[in-house]
Amino acid sequence: MTAPHTPVLEPSAWVRRFAGMIAPAGHVLDYACGSGRHARWLARVGFDVEAVDRDPEALARLAGEARVSTRLADLEDGPWPFAEAGFDAIVVTNYLFRPRFDAMLACLRPGGVLIYETFMLGQERYGRPSNPAFLLRPGELLQRLAADFTIVAFEQGVVHSPRDAVIQRVCAVKASEAIVDLPVPGAA
Template sequence: MRSSIAPSDWIRRWSHLVPAGGKVLDVACGQGRHMRWFFERNHDVTGIDKAPEAIESVVNLGQAIQADIEDGPWPLPGQRFAGVVVTNYLWRPLLPTLVASVAPGGVLLYETFAQGHETVGRPARPEFLLRPGELLQACQGLRVVAYEDGFLEDPARFVQRIAAVREPMSTSVPLRLSLCGAA
């Protein structure tokens, strides 16, 4: 089955930050709109979702993992990705794991609903809506390239979204000083 839903404008806008050919993780991937976007740009993709029908729809794109990431263990412990993509999903206990899953030189692209959204639609429960500045706080240790927190139209929604990169590991050799002629 092919998804007719286009990738998020935010993800498309900042997807160039993902290193060429790097592995991309799509968390709560649903029907795979972002997996397809990156797959079509020659990235190895991995999608995680709780729903079996979601996983069935993306299995031909790359690694497809059916897992309950809210009530079960994180299925990719210690693995890092050039891109970690999350849209329309929030499980606060997972935020540190998602940030830790960004490889050196990689990027976290995250967009989800924020407080205020309860006035225009669902989700409306506070546990599914980011508090002001919450994504910024969660991304400490990453360099924020772009961040937005506010109202968008068509469809009407309150969102927070961030593009944040983990600085690449230094490839330089540390300078060693020695004292010559010391007794």
């Protein structure tokens, strides 16, 4: 089980960098959305967003936000809240629950974009999370996505903003027949 959400207002630079790869007016899943910083920003730049989290207080902060719908669900236990692949993109930040990783990926349509950024081993030097169950192993996202995704960008290591942390992040496109447009550096 993860810790309660601490509101963070600014969307991740990683999410902003690759949001331009999402189909125009696409349907985006903000998975384990927490305070909703990405759901709000993605909606404001033109996407329809479904924000899912187990914290009703976090979801309440999104009430009335145009182009954002919310879904209260425990992503770690209980019934799986998504029946089929229906999203043009999935955004995940600061969250990892391996037992449902494949189910989450199945929610992405072919040609859809995965933008994922979370903590990895080594983070315990800087604080929470420190439990290895919630920390990626080196190269883990690449290994998990290799068979069915085209990797657009991958990074892992120490960052110093917005705080010192050890992270791993990926932007990847789910396999399809379509050719995808790469983002323009500095756009979005």
